Amino acid sequence: MQLIVGNKNYSSWSMRPWVLMKGLGIDFQERVVRFDFTPDSAFYREVGAATPTGKVPVLVDDGLAVWDSLAIVEYLAERFPDKGIWPSDPRQRARARSLCAEMHSGFGQMRNLCVMNIDADLSSVGPRLLASEAGLRKDLARIVELWTDALAQSGGPFLFGAFGAADAFFAPVVMRVTRYALPVPEALKGYLARVEAAPGVREWIADAIAEKDFLDFEEPYRDVSGPVPVLKA
Numbered sequence: 001m002q003l004i005v006g007n008k009n010y011s012s013w014s015m016r017p018w019v020l021m022k023g024l025g026i027d028f029q030e031r032v033v034r035f036d037f038t039p040d041s042a043f044y045r046e047v048g049a050a051t052p053t054g055k056v057p058v059l060v061d062d063g064l065a066v067w068d069s070l071a072i073v074e075y076l077a078e079r080f081p082d083k084g085i086w087p088s089d090p091r092q093r094a095r096a097r098s099l100c101a102e103m104h105s106g107f108g109q110m111r112n113l114c115v116m117n118i119d120a121d122l123s124s125v126g127p128r129l130l131a132s133e134a135g136l137r138k139d140l141a142r143i144v145e146l147w148t149d150a151l152a153q154s155g156g157p158f159l160f161g162a163f164g165a166a167d168a169f170f171a172p173v174v175m176r177v178t179r180y181a182l183p184v185p186e187a188l189k190g191y192l193a194r195v196e197a198a199p200g201v202r203e204w205i206a207d208a209i210a211e212k213d214f215l216d217f218e219e220p221y222r223d224v225s226g227p228v229p230v231l232k233a
Contacts, residue, residue: 001026001027001028001029001059001060001061001062002028002029002030002031002059002060002061003017003018003021003028003029003030003031003057003058003059003060003072004030004031004033004046004047004050004056004057004058004059004060005018005030005031005032005033005056005057006032006033006034006035006043006056006057007032007034007035007208007211007213007215007218008032008118008204008207008208008211009116009117009118009119009208009209009211009213009214009218010035010115010116010117010215010218011035011056011057011116012111012116012172012175013055013056013057013069013172014056014057015116015168015171015172015175015204016057016069016073016168016169016171016172017057017059017069017072017073017076017168018030018057018200018204019168019171019198019200019201019203019204020073020076020085020164020165020168020200021076021200022199022200022203022204023163023168023198023199023200023201024080024083024084024085024163024164024200025083026076026080026083028059033046033047033056034213035215035218037217050065050067051065051067053067053068055067055068057069057072059072059075059076061075061079069104069169070100070101070104073085073100073165073168073169077165084162084164085164085165086164086165087160087161087164092153092154092160095150095153095160096159096160096164096165096166099146099150099159099166099169099170100165100166100169102146103169103170103173104169106139106142107139107142107143107173108135108139109133109135109136109138109139110136110139110140110143110173110176113129113133113135113136114126114129114136114176114180114182115218115220115221116172116175116176116179117179117218117219117221117222118175118179118205118208118209119208119209119211119212119214120179120219120221120222121179122179122180122181122221122222123179123180123181124181125180125221126179126180126181126182127181129180130182130183140177140182140183140184143170143173143177144184144185144188147159147170147184147188147191148185148187148188150166151188151191156191156194157190157191157194158191158194158195158198159191163198167195167198168200170195171195171198171201171204174192174195174196174201175205177192178192178196
């Protein structure tokens with residue numbers, strides 16, 4: 001089983017299935033393909049050989065290619081039913097799927113403005129973005145609401161008790177919250193720390209920091225001075 005991913009410092013979608021598989025002890029080989037979105041790039045050739053979308057992540061299992069993070073997680077849940085990818089309780093399982101689906105399709109302002117950059121200290125950028133961008137404030141408030149409700153219902157330590165798909169899906173959001181110094185209630189800071197310390201997440205962070213492969217098109221804020229540029233989708 002092989003998981004094809006992009007640069008670990010930037011690729012939030014790649015991070016989700018990778019940290020889930022590592023965290024739950026699902027054995028796989030990784031294949032990191034460096035981001036390069038120019039026509040006829042090695043990235044498009046290599047990833048395009050596995051999926052017509054030309055996007056990461058892609059899971060290849062015995063000749064079967066599964067692409068898109070949600071599809072990969074559902075495939076893994078069927079392939080490894082005893083790994084606890086989803087909660088065992090049907091109602092909690094439905095709620096965990098709802099959180100992942102909302103993460104998958106929503107929070108566009110946070111994605112667009114707070115691009116994932118694990119290696120960078122963007123603590124001076126986040127407050128400025130929050131002050132100027134109402135959409136980002138709305139996204140952050142909704143994330144705080146989701147995390148608070150899930151932890152209250154499950155009792156923690158993770159969103160649905162044990163580390164699972166929902167935590168993996170929100171792991172890149174944790175990276176954004178911590179790197180951009182986005183404010184969350186004191187009660188959620190323990191959750192942020194637990195996610196960063198989770199085995200798969202901790203390993204991904206270490207790899208991302210060691211990567212040192214900085215791409216200009218993924219670096220709108222590093223060492224920036226003056227007004228924060230606003231990215232457009």
